[in-house]
Structure formats: C-alpha cells, structure tokens
Amino acid sequence: MDVQQTHFSAQEIAALARRINRPIVLVGMMGVGKSSVGKRLASLLDCAFVDADEEIERSAQMTIPEIFDAFGEAYFRDGERRVIARLMNESAGEPGGRIVIATGGGAFCNAETRAAILDKAITIWLDSEVDTLVERTARKDNRPLLKQGDPREILAKLRAEREPYYSQAPIHVVSGNGPHVQTINKVLQGISQWL
C-alpha cells in the first residue's frame, strides 16, 4: 500500500515507525483482516510481516485444513502456541524490534499466548460486525471451523465467546465495509495515540 493513499505523510509514517520498538500483533476474528491489513501495515512501516498461520503451515508442510483433518484442532492449537512464542522471541532480532505479526483468530484465546503478546507487543484488536465477517470469510475456503455448521452462527458464537479475550488488547480498531486503507488509517492513529 502506498503512503499517498493514507491520511498520513511519508514523514509522519517514518516518524511513527521510528517510535515503534516492539512487534505489532493483530488479533481478532476470522475474516476481520489481520492477514491482509498486517501485510499492508508492514509495507508502510517498512518492516517485516509474518502470518502465524503461514508459519504453522510452513513448519508442518501442510495446509491448515489438512492439519485439522489429520490431527484435529487441539494439535493445531499446540502448534499455534509454539509458533507464536517463537515469533515473539525472534522479533527482538528485527531492526528496531519492529515486525508486524498477524495471528490466527483463536490464538489470543490461549492464556499463555495472550500473556506473551500483551507483555511484549503493541496489540491491536481488529473488530467487525458479524455480517462483514460472513462476507469476507466466504471468499476463501480455508477455515475448517466454518465447515462445522452454518458459518454465520459459528462466527456469531465465536465472536461473543472470544470478546472477553480480544477486549484485553489495548488498541481497538473497528474494520468496517470500506477499503483496507480506512482500517489502516485507524490502526496508524491507534498506534500513534497509544505509544
């Protein structure tokens, strides 16, 4: 994403990037935009981007649906916990400690993972209405939890169950139906105000 598309000047974004001295971690429901917003945010801040789901797939040499199919959700959650612990530690090696990490939607519900992220990162809860989550998750067929019944019911139930965890993040950004840049502007503003 180009700086020109945001509400910020290149100088303002560079100055903000210099103030960031630890990982930025995106948490929130499936389809809220953690992966796609995270990638664009990292490119604007000129730092590395890691998607925890992709890391799990890379180390298992399997896709997430294949992992769920072959070994079940508990196995996936264990891998997810270990991968995020590793990413939180490795981020110290990035220039200025800056890196953007997109988590999978369930990761922040694990107490150990949540404590590590809250302790070491700038944590941003991306949040959307259920209708938006339904529409966005329907675009890709790679979320096994949504195959277990009606996706809208599952998303609404998980969103309500997980809100007590997500709401522990110090920065809350609502991602509406507009383009990515609208969410990015709110994220940049949220980080700037919180730092």
Ligand SMILES: Nc1ncnc2c1ncn2[C@@H]1O[C@H](COP(=O)(O)OP(=O)(O)O)[C@@H](O)[C@H]1O
């Ligand atoms: N703010 C946004 N505006 C428009 N589309 C979005 C936005 N955030 C995400 N999307 C789209 O929604 C879908 C799911 O986004 P993704 O980043 O994979 O979410 P997550 O990683 O949180 O599950 C993708 O097609 C993505 O391009």
Ligand SMILES: O=C(O)C1=C[C@@H](OP(=O)(O)O)[C@@H](O)[C@H](O)C1
């Ligand atoms: O919410 C969840 O429990 C999950 C979210 C997915 O990631 P996204 O949030 O990036 O879709 C992925 O980790 C897995 O399918 C489980």
Ligand SMILES: [Mg+2]
């Ligand atoms: Mg994702």
